[in-house]
Amino acid sequence: MFIVVDKFEILNVYLFCFETDWRYRLEKLQQAKGFVNFELMRGKCSGIFTAYNCQTKWVSQKHFLDWLNSDNFLQIREETPSNYTFHYSPPEHECYELVM
Secondary structure (H helix, E strand, O other), X not given: OEEEEEEEEEEHHHHHHHHHHHHHHHHHHOOOXXXXXXXXXXXXXXXXXXXXXXEEEEOOHHHHHHHHOOHHHHHHHHHOOOOHHXXXXXXXXXXXXXXX
């Protein structure tokens, strides 16, 4: 299994919009070949921003990479483009191979 983790710090004024965008993205992701699971977790909240951790799980790294070049991915990007005005800091992106 291949796991993609994105970490965000979102300005508190945009939390509803950010979560709404990800709900829509999940609906589209569920149609992607090799997609297994999605989790959006809300973490520490400061007076300015709230931390989020987003994880997607894929059957394999190949499935994830194929998805990045798919019509499904392009449709998500066109319909819910990343809105960096929501962000307190740049997002962080990490990938993992499941070992056990």
